[in-house]
Amino acid sequence: MTSNDPILEADLNAYVDDQLAVGRRIEVEAYLSERPAVAAQIMKDLRVRDELRLALADHRTVIRQETREAARQLERSLSRRRILAVFRRAAAIALFVAAGWVAHAVFGPFGATEVIASVQPPAFVEEAVRAHRTTLLRDTMASQPETETFDRAEIRSATAIVLPDLPKGWTVLDTQVFPSAYGPSVELVLQPEANERLSLFAVRPGSFAVQDVLLFHADNAKAAYWQIGDVAYALVSESRKADDLTQTARELSRTLY
Known part of the structure; x- marks a missing residue:
């Protein structure tokens, strides 16, 4: 690698x-x-x-x-x-x-009336957002059934990706494997509570890093992303507030240590 x-x-x-x-x-x-x-x-x-x-x-x-x-x-x-x-x-x-x-x-010092600073996120964050939107599309199609079976050990064995422990009461609605540049990626569709859906995306991005949780806005979606070793993660939501999404991502990341 x-x-x-x-x-x-x-x-x-x-x-x-x-x-x-x-x-x-x-x-x-x-x-x-x-x-x-x-x-x-x-x-x-x-x-x-x-x-x-x-x-x-x-x-x-x-x-x-x-x-x-x-x-x-x-x-x-x-x-x-x-x-x-x-x-x-x-x-x-x-x-x-x-x-x-x-x-x-x-x-001049007043040449611009507004300054917007942004940092381009890693490529896997955009992949996570696309996977999230694909999941929303699948949800509207009767010909694309959800796969609720979730086996953490099987996913780790097949993809070398370790997934975080989920909080009590959370439900896994769908589990999908997507292709990516450095091997398969995994997306879980999660339901923390009724009428709320989050996507947890995990992938091996091809580099080793320890990155704390950062937030990225993509149109209507928000992604809280981080990396531990050679696996990167992104928690994507369209409804949860930015601070709540970031805090939830930090709690998930702690279960990986």
Whole structure:
């Protein structure tokens, strides 16, 4: 499984230091395979590192001049990459600041009467909303019967997705498996109380993260989403208030620890 995270200078340093997990090492190696110049420098760093380790494996009390020189070479190489990373971040910040001043000069301090800030949610949140709307459509079709059978262990065995424990009194009205980019996803149609329906969507998004509950508005629907490890979840509703939906999602997420 690979992630969509870009390869940073810190990843290259950690690769040389043997500090990366196997999955991330594979991603770094794929990155290097497409960049011969960077790969050549990394190979040089690895050679110096190995020479240093071999020298340090000698238990003589006097450190040889070759060992000192290898250590200095490795330190200089890693320092160069760290300094370049700092300069790149500083340049990006300067670019954004400059763009802000240009906008200020062009539009003036009162150029906009309203500012709406939004953060684009992960792709799985939009999948959850689509699955929720598909479920509402299925509900109006007599030819699409609901599947009320809910077996948490069977779902985990078939999809590697762990579902949270549901509160007492909640009813599972439908259980469906949908395709997604990184394997099957699962949607439960839940009835916390009469005349209310929620959709709980779970999927493996292809990346590892620990993300607290966030809220996303999509037209008439709201989605409270979070991620634990390599499984992401979204609780979707069209009727529940935003604060209540967020709190309910937090309570469900706690059952997964």
